[in-house]
Amino acid sequence: MKSDILEQTVLESLLPELEADGYQVIREPRRPIVPPFLGSYLPDLIALREDGNLAIEVVSKADPESRKLDDIARLFDGQKGWKFRIYWASKSDIEEPLRAQSINDIEEALGQAQTLVAESHTSAGFLLSWAIFEAIARRILADRFGRPQTPGRLIEIMANQGILTHSEAHRLRSLASFRNRFIHGELDVGVTADEAGEFLQILQSLMTIASHPA
Structure with missing residues (x-):
């Protein structure tokens, strides 16, 4: 799913949290990295860790493709070692850039x-x-x-x-x-x-x- 600026901002905010939790994070993963059971679907990012991997999608409620999420979630049924997470983006998620200090x-x-x-x-x-x-x-x-x-x-x-x-x-x-x-x-x-x-x-x-x- 194509992400807009709002969704990209939410993705950026997720990276520090995931990496701090020990995940290797790959944004916009390409086909060789994505598990075959996902077919043509490419998540916004995948997070890899020894005890289990995540496929993450960030969507806004205005996204016309968000209704497909149930179909995507079903792809993970019965798949060991993988979980699907959805993050909903809203304007309140946009933070002011941090100021450079003197x-x-x-x-x-x-x-x-x-x-x-x-x-x-x-x-x-x-x-x-x-x-x-x-x-x-x-x-x-x-x-x-x-x-x-x-x-x-x-x-x-x-x-x-x-x-x-x-x-x-x-x-x-x-x-x-x-x-x-x-x-x-x-x-x-x-x-x-x-x-x-x-x-x-x-x-x-x-x-x-x-x-x-x-």
């Missing part, structure tokens, strides 16, 4: 994160560092990061743009796994002061780029 505000937050880590409040400093990371990314690439982002997407796009070095991206991917587990309630996952300090050093390097955009 360099001074980001520097102040970075100083707070450094103080937290130095005073052994490592977990708090580590989580604040992820907020700072997204703020820096939005400052550098405002056209790409107007909406909330997952750590993984931030890392991959910034690495592809040459903003993160190969070694920085590799390290952040590792740290992102700690962040995701901790923020979803695995409180004993633990991040060392050295690991938090590495993250702060990467943020400091990125601040140089954010302060002097190309």
Whole structure:
């Protein structure tokens, strides 16, 4: 089903939630990736995870094709490992783009994160560092990061743009796994002061780029 701007906005908002829940998300999947039992139907996105996959369709009530959803849902009857989800889009789902923060505000937050880590409040400093990371990314690439982002997407796009070095991206991917587990309630996952300090050093390097955009 063809998505309009409203439906695309809802799709964008789903990505961080699904990726944070451990899914590999593929937007507008092509035929080789879609399971054969779906026939000619192509979902808006599929989300893959070891314990089960999702096929997701976002529709507005004004969509003339929405009446076909019951037929699509029946395709999943008896199919192990797959579930079908429908998200209804409305104008209330459209959020204002997130504002790029000033360099001074980001520097102040970075100083707070450094103080937290130095005073052994490592977990708090580590989580604040992820907020700072997204703020820096939005400052550098405002056209790409107007909406909330997952750590993984931030890392991959910034690495592809040459903003993160190969070694920085590799390290952040590792740290992102700690962040995701901790923020979803695995409180004993633990991040060392050295690991938090590495993250702060990467943020400091990125601040140089954010302060002097190309």
